Amino acid sequence: MTNEEKPVWFITGCSTGFGRELAVLLLEQGFRVVATARDASKLADLVASHKDRALALPLDVTDADAIVHAVKQAEARFGQIDVLVNNAGYGYLAAIEEGEEAPVREMFDTNVFGLVNVTKSVLPGMRARKRGHIINLSSIGGLVSFAATGYYNATKFAVEGLSGALAIELAPLGIKVTVVEPGPFRTDFSGRSIGKSKIEIDDYAETAGARRKMSLALSGKQPGDPVRAAQAIIDVVASSNPPLHLLLGAIALDLARKDLENKKHEFDAWEKTTLSADYPDAVVNS
Numbered sequence: 001m002t003n004e005e006k007p008v009w010f011i012t013g014c015s016t017g018f019g020r021e022l023a024v025l026l027l028e029q030g031f032r033v034v035a036t037a038r039d040a041s042k043l044a045d046l047v048a049s050h051k052d053r054a055l056a057l058p059l060d061v062t063d064a065d066a067i068v069h070a071v072k073q074a075e076a077r078f079g080q081i082d083v084l085v086n087n088a089g090y091g092y093l094a095a096i097e098e099g100e101e102a103p104v105r106e107m108f109d110t111n112v113f114g115l116v117n118v119t120k121s122v123l124p125g126m127r128a129r130k131r132g133h134i135i136n137l138s139s140i141g142g143l144v145s146f147a148a149t150g151y152y153n154a155t156k157f158a159v160e161g162l163s164g165a166l167a168i169e170l171a172p173l174g175i176k177v178t179v180v181e182p183g184p185f186r187t188d189f190s191g192r193s194i195g196k197s198k199i200e201i202d203d204y205a206e207t208a209g210a211r212r213k214m215s216l217a218l219s220g221k222q223p224g225d226p227v228r229a230a231q232a233i234i235d236v237v238a239s240s241n242p243p244l245h246l247l248l249g250a251i252a253l254d255l256a257r258k259d260l261e262n263k264k265h266e267f268d269a270w271e272k273t274t275l276s277a278d279y280p281d282a283v284v285n286s
Contacts, residue, residue, distance in 0.1 A: 061114030185224030
């Protein structure tokens, strides 16, 4: 396969972290890449030596008009978008009661509605070609909830639900969907990029407060390698049978398995009560 035949990747949030490492690897491996970030000047070094295969674009995923414009520029340059990576997003540390409405809404605008709007802008081209792959960056926090990250959990649980429905809708059209669920990785997520509530309530010191401190202290010491994670995403897209769910890192796998076990135990323990809610003569088709 020549470079001109390799898929065109469109990636949001490429200034740091997974998005940047993914763009670097893809360009090294001969792919064509549209790298986006709110400040496109931070991408100059990425595209400098790959000008024939790389396009750096400014994109704030909360700006609907900017999304449409960026997608049109990408399609004008390369003719198509084969792989969309919805990577832009960030976290917010607060107990639920401590959460401030404005920053929480801003996070939902980026993590959920931004992802939706980018996807909706890219899908017409994928549907026309009857092929494509959408990669949605979620988190182990999209499967398992933790103190202090409830609002972030809510955005990623939303991404999980959207991705599952999207996969069902797009499968007959030849378009694949994978939702990626990393554990803790050595990116800026728990450092510069994370938001924090200005409110701290003493009653949550041993739950949300403790986890807030742990998350901030972990920054730069996480076990996950973003370069290896980026290669895992590339490998999944190259697969003939990619998963809907891709956990990344040993911690994510361990937490997800424990959560499944806990849920099964709870479902089984309350089975009688659960079944009592149906009409006695109801015929259930699952």
